[in-house]
Amino acid sequence: GAVVSQHPSWVICKSGTSVKIECRSLDFQATTMFWYRQFPKQSLMLMATSNEGSKATYEQGVEKDKFLINHASLTLSTLTVTSAHPEDSSFYICSACPSGFNEQFFGPGTRLTVL
Amino acid sequence: AQSVSQHNHHVILSEAASLELGCNYSYGGTVNLFWYVQYPGQHLQLLLKYFSGDPLVKGIKGFEAEFIKSKFSFNLRKPSVQWSDTAEYFCAVTSKAAGNKLTFGGGTRVLVKP
Numbered sequence: 001g002a003v004v005s006q007h008p009s010w011v012i013c014k015s016g017t018s019v020k021i022e023c024r025s026l027d028f029q030a031t032t033m034f035w036y037r038q039f040p041k042q043s044l045m046l047m048a049t050s051n052e053g054s055k056a057t058y059e060q061g062v063e064k065d066k067f068l069i070n071h072a073s074l075t076l077s078t079l080t081v082t083s084a085h086p087e088d089s090s091f092y093i094c095s096a097c098p099s100g101f102n103e104q105f106f107g108p109g110t111r112l113t114v115l
Numbered sequence: 116a117q118s119v120s121q122h123n124h125h126v127i128l129s130e131a132a133s134l135e136l137g138c139n140y141s142y143g144g145t146v147n148l149f150w151y152v153q154y155p156g157q158h159l160q161l162l163l164k165y166f167s168g169d170p171l172v173k174g175i176k177g178f179e180a181e182f183i184k185s186k187f188s189f190n191l192r193k194p195s196v197q198w199s200d201t202a203e204y205f206c207a208v209t210s211k212a213a214g215n216k217l218t219f220g221g222g223t224r225v226l227v228k229p
Contacts, residue, residue: 034217041224046217049216103149
């Protein structure tokens with residue numbers, strides 16, 4: 001149980017385009033999902049907390065207009081990188097917290113490369 | 116605010132050697148502590164976690180960690196490593212006060228030589 005999937009697993013796009021990444025909890029409901037970014041050889045940095053039915057909470061320094069988060073259902077959160085630039089190239093990882101649990105389950109990540 | 120520091124950035128050791136990775140956190144309240152492993156090209160996997168109770172926690176693949184509250188530490192140990200333990204290891208802390216947000220340490224890259 002407690003499986004989290006991400007789609008796509010990797011994406012290459014041109015500078016200036018927008019990219020949407022999906023995070024799904026496959027066998028549980030998650031009122032809260034988290035989005036992280038991991039640069040090469042670095043740790044995971046929390047970008048935002050996604051709450052079902054309400055606005056996401058962004059960490060300091062993360063542009064909310066650039067990284068649009070939508071958590072429309074209890075099993076799906078999406079991260080859209082708008083007007084992507086090469087410096088946005090990174091590994092984006094989501095996690096989901098089953099309702100009533102205080103443990104996060106991680107997705108496999110999405111590697112974004114912006115040319 | 117909570118924070119986590121991992122003392123070693125890189126560790127190289129031979130098979131059958133013992134491994135200990137340091138992790139210290141800073142937060143005065145009640146915390147939940149985790150160790151995650153990330154094998155090359157793979158996603159994060161939970162090794163073990165501490166919420167309460169016995170401070171010596173046993174996880175998967177022969178790993179264990181000890182929560183020492185007085186030292187704000189949660190060091191990871193394995194008595195005898197294998198080549199397949201080559202990976203990056205992350206310590207993380209969360210707390211109810213922080214809305215269950217995970218704060219990760221910088222990670223320790225472990226290379227086990229055959």
